[in-house]
Amino acid sequence: MTHLRNDPEQQHEYPETTAGKPTVDGDAKVAARGANVFYGAKQAIKEVSLDIAPNEVTSFIGPSGCGKSTFLRALNRMNDIIDICRVTGDIRLDGEDIYDRKVDVVQLRARVGMVFQKPNPFPKSIFENVAYGPRIHGLVAHKDELDEIVHTSLERAGLLGEVKDRLETPGTGLSGGQQQRLCIARAIAVSPEVILMDEPCSALDPIATAKIEELIDELRGNYTIVIVTHSMQQAARVSQRTAFFHLGNLVEMGDTETIFTNPEHKLTQGYITGRFG
């Protein structure tokens, strides 16, 4: 039925913009060329090509249902777990096709970590939440090493101070913002190269939001970060590059500065000036 609803609306014409010529300075960490994502018969992402630069924050913006989450999940093959979901086109991580049959998804996901829109800590202790990844990947040989990793990760996620006395209490007992930071700590504990964040602040109050934004800024030095957000203000504050999606199409992508001050496409302009959305 969503299919029905969107059909008449797919008549937009997207003129040649930056979307067509995905380039970053130097090598792209992640590069998509002509990527399509389908849910059953419905196409949620249409011929998207873009590059994500290393050690930068890239934000995806766009109206609800435009396919931001879908595209984000395509980058670490999280869509594999949805039966009806199918991805075509070419998505490369460091030049390697991640949809190649030989690629080990498990290892891919260890390299491309993900933080979800809704905080989803495991119903285990805070320590176990963070320790889980290193354990299953065999990153540590001794308990000491593990302790070390857990502490550094929590520290970097800005959570250690608040929880160091209660590492054995359940992760689910934390507040929403703390949970979200716990999920970030969990993601960075396996030392991924890319971190994908799907609306990490949508459930959060202003103060928690500010803390997470600070963290993202800090992480940028070591990781490549992609963030989906509904809030243009947030995109403007944290990201260096911004991609604007509309109904499954990548309308425009470029420096955040440029996108927000001088968008090429009038859809983009309409969206960021609040004329819709």
Next chain:
Amino acid sequence: MTHLRNDPEQQHEYPETTAGKPTVDGDAKVAARGANVFYGAKQAIKEVSLDIAPNEVTSFIGPSGCGKSTFLRALNRMNDIIDICRVTGDIRLDGEDIYDRKVDVVQLRARVGMVFQKPNPFPKSIFENVAYGPRIHGLVAHKDELDEIVHTSLERAGLLGEVKDRLETPGTGLSGGQQQRLCIARAIAVSPEVILMDEPCSALDPIATAKIEELIDELRGNYTIVIVTHSMQQAARVSQRTAFFHLGNLVEMGDTETIFTNPEHKLTQGYITGRFG
């Protein structure tokens, strides 16, 4: 646990603003004085006093979790169905205390209709969805009358044209925007005096959003409308008066114009200029 998290953050000081002196020109349709809402031990709304003018659109804005929905639901006692929820203070509809023990909730809700954040049509035909309210309230004696009510309601919700040939198909088969308009038609079919809308456009794409905004503008002539929104652009476009909530407090309320151009409180200013949220 949310309790824990918010405690240290309740230190904000809210100076005397318009929030303290709720007045509208003429009689208020809905008037709250010192309203508090608790979820168990946690207080979600703190001493809120405000007036809602008849035949106007009032919008509630504020960061996530600040209590907008909670307060909205307090206005038609929708919170009654949440076990742990408790309301104190004074909320009046046309001067009558709606939390009075003698008040009949069923009738109150017929007078104060509600449209929810996520469209929730009943899994029945489009006709039955709209006819449901008039039927249970015994508003009609004949099939003809019912037909009449259903058609007018759909007409006013701007949906009749699209669905008049398939009134017998399930309401769940409509697109998101159509579903939302169906829910509005369902709400106005029982001739309420006030319509509460909780983020009616958050799940919708730009075109559906525009249609609903038009509709709200149109309905304003006959109904008193309260709308919750995350999008300041939307609040600016559709509402005459705006209330800004923060962590359960009403920070500021006034003409939409004034709030957006010349807010009294720096929290408000920070929020609408995108410095947080």
Next chain:
Amino acid sequence: MTTNAGSVTTPKEKMRATLKHRYAAEKRFQAYGIAAILIALAMLVTLFVTIIGNGFTAFQQYTVHLDVTLYPQDIDPDGTGDPEVLSKANYQSAVNDAMYALFPEATDRQARRAVRELISPGANYVIRDMVMDDPSLVGQRISVRVPLASEYDQVLKGNVDPVVDFTAFKEGSTSVDWSLSPEERLISEKQADYLQQLIRQGEVEASFNRWFFTNGDSRQPELAGIWGAAVGSMFTLMVTLALSFPIGVSAAVYLEEFAPKNRLTDIIEVNINNLAAVPSIVFGLLGLAVFLQFFGMPRSAPLVGGLVLTLMTLPTIIIASRAALKSVPPSIREAALGVGASKLQCIFHHVLPLAMPGMLTGTIIGMAQALGETAPLLMIGMVAFVVDIPGSPLDPATVMPVQIYLWSDSPERAFTERTSAAIMCLLGFLILMNAAAVLLRKRFERRW
């Protein structure tokens, strides 16, 4: 409310007019709900009261106090103390002598027979067991309590002639005033006199019926016990649990988490649901054909019973487990996969622990059903008279519901109350099992 046809009524007035009816309907509806729950609970209570009312007397047994002299020449002439010798020795004469001593006046054959019949024919085995436990008793005069024969026990419990008040009789003051003619009674006039004489001597006493809890089946009601069947039930359930839980959970995990949704899995789903509806005796036929005839396993063995009941309970466990797996939020799976766990790691580390309570619920229901099942066991030889307590899942055994079924069909009057008592034990077993599982479930729920 009474608006004439011409006048215009506003929606508000119309609403008010119907309100009274609507609230009445609301009240009625709620009353139906309460009534439904009360009916269900009342049924449960009636059931329990009926059973307990019939059966609680079986937990008591009238016993006779005897002073038995164990002459070594009768028991163990060579004084070897060899258990073999002790177990085959003749204790009956020692018991008889002790009884005759209580009735010196009974000298003729007829009277002596009546005296002997006062106590259980199994009394000598009670003494044998004592001697086997403590061979030093040989040569001593020991004081024991042996069960009164079941007919007398029933008379004293008032189960035979409800019209007569036995209180006075039991106190030994009056002779019994029968409402039944001599041939209708379980015991004769003469036997009643003997019994009363015993009572007057203070030798008869009601005591806790320990035999009921420690013995296997017996054709002497006073010696028949539930322990053999309980052990059989335990072995059977152990086999069932050990197989059906892992298989059921694995199948559920595969079907819910791995299997593609296609025609084949549809067929499997219909199949599993349909198996839930197959009469249990048909599973017995299957067990007979497959386990006994094809694989040549032994008859009457708890192992085979367990296998058959496994097949019977699998659908329940699979259906419940799938529901439990469905209810685990996908966000947990995404979280695990997101840090690079493999699908199986994700399931074993996160999904299964969370689904465990629901899986346990299914297992509880399945095991409860297995515990109470009789029909399929008819086919594989577990409806049998088994005296010896089974020592392994391969020994012949019976199970509690079968024991109930068999006792209920026994002519001896005393088995009636034992049937009810066995039912009480089975219900106790069931409630214990449920409680244990509910606690276990709580643990899983509470851990986080």
Next chain:
Amino acid sequence: MDTILVIVAIVLLAAAGFVMGRRRAVVRSGGVSRSLHSLPNYHGHFVALWSAVPALILLVLWLPLEPTLAMNAALDYFQQHIAEANNLETIRQSKLALLLGLSPDQTTIRLEDLAADQFGLLQTEIRNMAAGGASTGHAAFMQEVADVYSGYRETSYILMFVVCLALAGAGAGFAWTRIAPEMRARNHVERAITWFMILCSTVAILTTVGIVLSLLFEAMRFFAQIPVTDFIFGLHWSPQTAIREDQVGSTGAFGAVPLFAGTILISLIAMCVAVPVGLFSAIYMAEYADNRVRAVVKPILEILAGIPTVVYGFFAALTVAPFFRGVGESIGLDVSSESALAAGMVMGIMIIPFVSSLSDDVITAVPQSMREGSYGLGATKSETITRVILPAALPGVVGGILLAVSRAIGETMIVVMAAGLGANLTANPLEAVTTVTVQIVTLLVGDQEFDSPKTLAAFALGLVLFLMTLCLNIIALHVVRKYREQYE
């Protein structure tokens, strides 16, 4: 017992393999576990699996094969050493002559000339003798043949032991050599586990196949004697046939309609009890009662499903039926003491939890937004439930009820004890009717006769009942599917 020994040995070997595989993985990674593709434990499991699985498969194949091989050897021996001309006279005088159908003028015995049943008999004979059954009326040389058989089996056991262990060792060795840091041990192990789970899922299919097969052959024999149409459309059920040849007996009638009608009547009564009580209990627990009440009442109601059916049988026969009879008498109604009403009602009580617990679950699962939508319009609770919640929950409720129906149809002991045995074709719940399951049980536990339709009818009944419930479940699946699609 010997087999168990083999299994234990294999398991021990596999355990050793685990330890060694794990150690080797650690060693080969040079202590840097990061460089391993999979955790060391997975390497251990990999070796253990390679060691145990092939050996166990061999064992399973060997077990049924082995007696056949032994039998062939014994028969060989028989042909070569016994069935020669100078033994012929002795054979002629023994029971064996009869068994082998030896004709007076025959000079050789050739086993391949024997008729199938004679051949089978000879084998049975050898097997019985080897099992220690004392020979009656045989020449002593049969003992030789039996000894060959037993001897062969003995060697075979030893051989099996050696071969299985060798295979286990070889498997472990092979896996051990393959361990390398980049080896995808986890993927291999997980694939093995997945196959195990697939195997578990097929148990349900195998059970179904087994049930159908174990019913089909006897049912076919039944239908060879009684036409299918007579069985399915016949109105008269009276399986009275003579038990002995010299006994006189009337011919039976095998019209199953009254049985199915009785089954339906009793199930219907049960549903009349279980559906309202269960559904209203569920509604009350899910929508009205507070959580503490629900937490107590739900498990208590679930006890009803766990009470042994024998107990319900007694309750129905001794408490409920006389009660109905008494009530009927006092108002001048003639109530049978095996009335369908009593059996159906008690069965209804038993299946209450199926309806209540399952409906409770689905009612709770109806999204809160449906309730809010209705309350928001000013509906009362009961209006919301009857007009919105129940219709939305219908597929689940129907599913639960269908499961309860299935249980009612398949239930045995209650009806065996409380329902009648006489096949009455009636819709009057006060009369006695019988059900399919009752007849199956009585036919199978009474005096059986496996060559007469009387006993075979049980299998036919089972098969038809199986098909009936299968249809019911397919319909249920489709009903649920259909509505589910509509409501999402």
Next chain:
Amino acid sequence: RDQIRIVGSSTVYPFTTVVAENFGKKTGNPTPVVESTGSGGGFKLFCAGLGVEHPDFTNASRAIKSSEIETCASNGVEAITEMKVGYDGIVMANSKASAVLELTKEQIFLALAKDVPQDGQWVPNPYMNWSDIDPSLPDEKIEILGPPPTSGTRDAFLELVMEPGCEAFAECQDLSKDDFKARAFTLREDGGFVEAGENDNLIVQKLEANPAAVGIFGYSFLDQNMDKIQGAVIEGEAPTFENIASGAYPVSRPLFVYVKLAHMGVIPGMEEFLEEYTADAAWGPEGYLSDKGLIPMPDAERAAMREAVVGKVDNVN
């Protein structure tokens, strides 16, 4: 296997089990396992073959059929011995709240048959009350609870009561053999006869609750419930122990145990078991089996049977 396994008739089960229990306790051997499978089911298992997986004895409430002997033989079970252990009286009983019934076989036939002869015609059974059959009988509805067609008791009852009952009528004597069977052995299905299952205690309790009803079952259940129910006098003979034992009471049948001789000497204790069974202390008039309701054979017959069985046993060894 060192434990004797016995299968077979549910009617013989209560007797064989007592012997088994006493045998076990006395000799210290494992107590035999006795299954209640019905006579036919017992023969099926018994005849399936020799060896430890097959039973050693089977109980039967009827003699073995020739087809069963053939099955046995074809499976190598040729040496079997039949041991008659005593008699079982089949009684008709009603609640003590009613009068004692005094019936003849003809009356029972008229009460139970589906069609009855009337003036040379066969008409559907018109007798609704006992007094319709004979005015001397009580004016009570005919309601007889009896065993199902699959039960050996039912067969025996038909043979012992219905067959002679029918023969008493002239109309029956004209019938061909097949027709006669159909007439004599088809029981009414209009509610006068109720098939009441195999659980005789349940029947007794139903009789107690329903004074009008009459039940058909084995003597032991009457014996144990004399305070609640009373046996009908048939052909002038009351169903008492003495009457059945002396053969005066007309409705009784022999019970059997079959022995698999090939197992003798292989399964320990079979000889002792038979000796226990055939001891006077067990099956004699004063023996414990008679206490359980088994009607003993006359002394001479018992002695001959013991001689025959125990003798056979000796021969095998």
